[in-house]
Amino acid sequence: MDAIIETATRELSYAQAIQEAMAIAMERDERVFLMGEDIGVYGGAFQVTGDLVERFGPERVMDTPISELGGAGVAVGAAVTGLRPIFEFQFSDFATLAMEQIVNQAAKMRYMLGGAVSVPVVMRFPAGSGTGAAAQHSQSLEAWLGHVPGLKVIQPATPHDAKGLLLAAIEDPDPVMIFEHKLLYKMKGPVPEGHYTVPIGKADVRREGRDLTIVATSIMVHKALEAAETLSGEGIDIEVIDLRTVRPMDRQTVIDSVRKTSRLMCVYEAVKTLGIGAEVSAMIAESEAFDYLDAPIVRLGGAETPIPYNPELEKATVPQVDGIVQAARDLVTGAR
Amino acid sequence: MAGKAKNGAEKPNGANLPFLYRHYDHETLRGALRKMHLIRQFEEGAEESYMRGLIHGTMHLSIGQEASAVGICLGLTDEDQITSTHRGHGHCIAKGADVSRMFAEFFGKTTGYCRGRGGSMHIADVSTGNLGANGIVGGGLPIAVGAALTAKKTKSGNVVVCFFGDGANNEGAFHEALNMAAIWKLPVIFVCENNGYGMSTSVERATAVKNIADRAAAYAMPGVIVEGNVVSDVAQAMHEATERARKGEGPTLIECKTYRYRGHSKSDRNRYRTKEEIEEWMTERDPIEMFEAELQELGVIDMAGIEAIRADVAREIAEGIEFAKESPMPDVANLEKYVYTEQA
Incomplete structure (x- = not known):
């Protein structure tokens, strides 16, 4: 029934796509409302909520005090009792302040109560480095939350997915954590008008190839695609998978790809150790794709350091296109 | 809500009676006493079952605190909600849960x-408005505020009670x-x-202010101190707080000293308090004994009753334990059920 209005597609930024998703959800469902710090007249730290307060009023675009733990808990309580809150964190780093409510309450309440309740809360986390905001405003903590059964954790990489996954998250009966890379907010891309959803738990093959599978998340999808383009000039044909969902992970898409390419590289911005790359690598090592591997698995992740302030140091902390090109070339040509 | 009677102000003859007796009929009061006994005997039954190895894990008993659970929940409906604590058996029963299903959960x-x-x-009974006990000290506080936000947004007229202990403050x-x-004037x-x-x-040793209710001043809400072992005092403070909440005037902090x-x-070896202290509370300020004495004095009930x-x-209680014993164990194959909501 939405197909008619879905046909029109135009360019929107990632931030605009998120804002549009929230507006559509609030129009469709009076239970949906937004909570967060300075999301009202200020428009949000990254202008994602923008002017929504003018359209929907301060009751539905609620400024909260600077109380991440309490605010997250209020969202959980509202969700358990029948509303559909979307809680915006100003920076994903501040999830650390709200871990209790996210990990002990939101994630576990349904299970602890034997299925008597659902917790349909959405939490949005502006994440990642590259803005010169240094160590406490630049982290990528999605693997932390991905470790918690009961949560769903997604990382949209494009404006199209940012809108479709957010709408899916709002309609999902369980708590969904969305990590939005801050450097993507201004990126433009085609976004269909009207309501549509992108399924949670499904990866997307962004580029098909036969020599190497790169599994990337969030902004690293774009860096991997750029690296793949560069290497195609050298006759190296790379498949790029956008994981999109950290939990529940789409294992089959990755397994099928590795069976085809026989090589795997994981590229992600979060600290390399004990991260998403480790999970994807182990998953492949445990799967039927293991026998198809022609080379060791390679992980490119963030350095084992807090995010530094100096722009050159900051850049060196997370994988960049040149590094991906080199690592992929070495892997495919057997130089490693 | 059986027995909600007229306000005492309209009944000059009862003006000197404690709040409870002006506000509720005798049947309701006998029901309150029964609930206090139900809580006490439930916890004694749970403790005994634990000693006999029928219940594993641990439990936090609220024996001695029954007046606060019952006094607070007396005027609530099933639509009014509560969040509870690790010491939450009494809240669950006071709100209306069935002890058989509680025993079954413990088993x-x-x-x-x-x-x-x-x-x-994590004992809960959502059908009677209990959103659950909580293993995290203070964990239920923001959740209760969220439930109250729902009540306000949906104009349901319901109130939410957030139980917590002195530790959580x-x-x-x-x-x-x-x-x-307070800033959102939530019920x-x-x-x-x-x-x-x-x-x-x-x-x-843990709290800088003398009374926890003193902290209400910091959040511009009334802070009320009550004798937590006196049902009538608890119920009166709760009644006033509920009226205020339902009128949209915002929250109240009630401190029940118990x-x-x-x-x-x-695991407690009771090394941090004296036997004399415990004895004194048990013999001189037991909430059930005090309530029974009051009810008899006012002719609500006699010893036979x-x-x-x-x-x-x-x-x-005996039937509840029997029900729990005879109930089936969960199937290990369903271990992962209820982690996420089942979708078609």
Whole structure:
């Protein structure tokens, strides 16, 4: 029934796509409302909520005090009792302040109560480095939350997915954590008008190839695609998978790809150790794709350091296109 | 809500009676006494079952605190909600839960309120408005505020009660929750059951202010101190807080001064307090004995009536334990059920 209005597609930024998703959800469902710090007249730290307060009023675009733990808990309580809150964190780093409510309450309440309740809360986390905001405003903590059964954790990489996954998250009966890379907010891309959803738990093959599978998340999808383009000039044909969902992970898409390419590289911005790359690598090592591997698995992740302030140091902390090109070339040509 | 009677102000003859007797009929009052016995005997039954190895894990008993659970919940409907604490058996029963299904939960059975997934520390009965006990000190405070936000947004007219202990008042969540409830004028009543100790640490050693209710001033809400072992005092403070909440005037903090007879949990050796202190509370300020004496004095019930209640409660407890014993264990194949909502 939405197909008619879905046909029109135009360019929107990632931030605009998120804002549009929230507006559509609030129009469709009076239970949906937004909570967060300075999301009202200020428009949000990254202008994602923008002017929504003018359209929907301060009751539905609620400024909260600077109380991440309490605010997250209020969202959980509202969700358990029948509303559909979307809680915006100003920076994903501040999830650390709200871990209790996210990990002990939101994630576990349904299970602890034997299925008597659902917790349909959405939490949005502006994440990642590259803005010169240094160590406490630049982290990528999605693997932390991905470790918690009961949560769903997604990382949209494009404006199209940012809108479709957010709408899916709002309609999902369980708590969904969305990590939005801050450097993507201004990126433009085609976004269909009207309501549509992108399924949670499904990866997307962004580029098909036969020599190497790169599994990337969030902004690293774009860096991997750029690296793949560069290497195609050298006759190296790379498949790029956008994981999109950290939990529940789409294992089959990755397994099928590795069976085809026989090589795997994981590229992600979060600290390399004990991260998403480790999970994807182990998953492949445990799967039927293991026998198809022609080379060791390679992980490119963030350095084992807090995010530094100096722009050159900051850049060196997370994988960049040149590094991906080199690592992929070495892997495919057997130089490693 | 059976027996909600006329306000005392319209009945000059009863003007000198305590609040409870002006506001509720005798049947309701006898029902309140029965609930207090039900809580006491439920916890004694749970303790005995634990000793006999029928219940594993741990539990936190509220024996001695029954007046606050019953006094607070007396005027609530099933639509009014509560969040509870790790010491939450009394709240659950006071709000209307069936002790058979509570025992079944403690025994880890599928017929339990949480289908054996929660146990004592997460006991809940959503059908009577209990959103659950909580294993995290202070964990329920923001959740209660969120439930009250729902009540306000949906104009349901319901109130939310947030039970917590003295220990929770030093958690950040307490302060964040009270502040938000106050700025948004939400229909929530914060009920601190101050039993004197956060595990082993006394309130005097842990809290900078003398009374936890004093902290209400920081959040521009009324802070009321009551004798937590006196049902009528608790019910009166709760009634006023509920009226205020339902009128849209915002939250209240009620501090019930009370005492737990048992240790913090099953590992407690009671080294931080004296036997004399425990004895004094048990013999001189027992909430059930005081309530029984009051009810008899005012002619609400006689000794035979009290004996009948005790016997009837004993029967209900025995039946509940039997139900729990006979109920089936969960199937291990369903281990992952309820992690996420099942979708078609």
